[in-house]
Amino acid sequence: MQEFAASAIWTICAGAINILEAMIVPILKYGSPELKTMSSPVERFDAELEKIAKNMLETLYGAPGIGLAAPQIGINIQLATIDLSVGEDPSQLIILCNPQIISTEGEQKSDEGCLSIPDFSDVVTRPRKMEIKALNLHGEEVRYEADDLLARCFSHEIDHLNGILFIDRLSPLKRNLIRGKIKKLAKAGEW
Ligand code: ZN
Numbered sequence: 001m002q003e004f005a006a007s008a009i010w011t012i013c014a015g016a017i018n019i020l021e022a023m024i025v026p027i028l029k030y031g032s033p034e035l036k037t038m039s040s041p042v043e044r045f046d047a048e049l050e051k052i053a054k055n056m057l058e059t060l061y062g063a064p065g066i067g068l069a070a071p072q073i074g075i076n077i078q079l080a081t082i083d084l085s086v087g088e089d090p091s092q093l094i095i096l097c098n099p100q101i102i103s104t105e106g107e108q109k110s111d112e113g114c115l116s117i118p119d120f121s122d123v124v125t126r127p128r129k130m131e132i133k134a135l136n137l138h139g140e141e142v143r144y145e146a147d148d149l150l151a152r153c154f155s156h157e158i159d160h161l162n163g164i165l166f167i168d169r170l171s172p173l174k175r176n177l178i179r180g181k182i183k184k185l186a187k188a189g190e191w
Contacts, residue, residue, distance in 0.1 A: 045139035069160030080157035099134035
């Protein structure tokens with residue numbers, strides 16, 4: 001899976017993104033202040049932004065996962081990378097800068113996890129359909145209409161940019177249960 005993902009990145013980069021050195025960077029875990037911080041809009045669509053996005057993709061595919069937001073690597077800008085195919089299908093790669101929700105419809109409940117809260121998951125209610133607009137890495141407007149898993153992913157990543165984690169959307173009881181387990185892990189040096 002990882003080798004496949006890596007080749008997909010380069011295909012994408014040869015087209016839409018300049019080829020720059022990319023590396024897997026550490027993903028911040030629950031408890032890091034960056035995860036609770038509101039991120040600032042992207043203002044400069046330059047090589048530095050591309051480099052951050054490429055590192056995020058490399059990190060996302062290496063994890064592996066389907067979505068990663070910049071605050072998860074300690075950069076509080078409104079940038080998120082999403083790929084439901086985990087690098088297998090370049091057409092599914094979505095990069096969102098400054099995403100805005102245009103409309104939502106319905107509800108879906110499904111088990112959800114987060115790369116910043118590894119080994120925990122719970123049922124989270126999200127919109128069933130979502131229409132969003134954002135800017136791509138060149139600063140051009142892009143629009144997406146999503147349902148099911150992609151809508152869930154958009155909602156989860158946009159939450160990250162607002163300092164919200166999936167456990168913030170659970171009942172206080174469930175949230176405290178997970179927090180308690182994380183605290184124990186942290187005490188044992190395992191978080
Ligand atoms: Zn997440």
